[in-house]
Amino acid sequence: MIRVTHRIAIAEDELTEDFIRSSGPGGQNVNKVETAVQLRFNARLSPNLPDAVRARLERLAGHRLTQDGVIIITAQRFRTRERNREDALERLLELIREAAIPPPPPRRPTRPTLASKKRRLEGKAKRADVKKGRGRQPTD
Incomplete structure (x- = not known):
C-alpha cells in the first residue's frame, strides 16, 4: 500500500507503468533506451478513494484523464528510469492529496451596517459639495 494521506492509501497493483522513449537531447542514448514513464491509475475503479475525493480528482486531472477514468501521467524530466518513476508517482500522489483537501465552506453574504x-452617503455628499464649488462663480 502506498500512503497518500493519513486516511487514503492506494494499492501498488492499482498502478501500471509503461516505459517509452524519451524525447529531447541525449545523443545516441535517447534512441536506444526507454527512460520515460507513463504511469496509469484507474481513479474511477479504485476501491480506496472516497467518492468525494474521486470526483474532485477527476476534475483536477483535466487532460490527463481518459474517458474510461484512467489518469495517465508521463514523466521524462530525468535521464534515468528510476528517477522518472519516482517523479511520476510523486506527481500522482500530489494530485490525489490536492483532491483530498475538502473545498472551503460556501461564502455567506453579509449586509452592510x-x-x-451613513458614512458612505456623507462622503458622497461632501464630494458633491466640493465638485459643486468648482463650477463658474456667478458674476454680480
Whole structure:
C-alpha cells in the first residue's frame, strides 16, 4: 500500500507503468533506451478513494484523464528510469492529496451596517459639495 494521506492509501497493483522513449537531447542514448514513464491509475475503479475525493480528482486531472477514468501521467524530466518513476508517482500522489483537501465552506453574504451606509452617503455628499464649488462663480 502506498500512503497518500493519513486516511487514503492506494494499492501498488492499482498502478501500471509503461516505459517509452524519451524525447529531447541525449545523443545516441535517447534512441536506444526507454527512460520515460507513463504511469496509469484507474481513479474511477479504485476501491480506496472516497467518492468525494474521486470526483474532485477527476476534475483536477483535466487532460490527463481518459474517458474510461484512467489518469495517465508521463514523466521524462530525468535521464534515468528510476528517477522518472519516482517523479511520476510523486506527481500522482500530489494530485490525489490536492483532491483530498475538502473545498472551503460556501461564502455567506453579509449586509452592510447602518453606520457604514451613513458614512458612505456623507462622503458622497461632501464630494458633491466640493465638485459643486468648482463650477463658474456667478458674476454680480
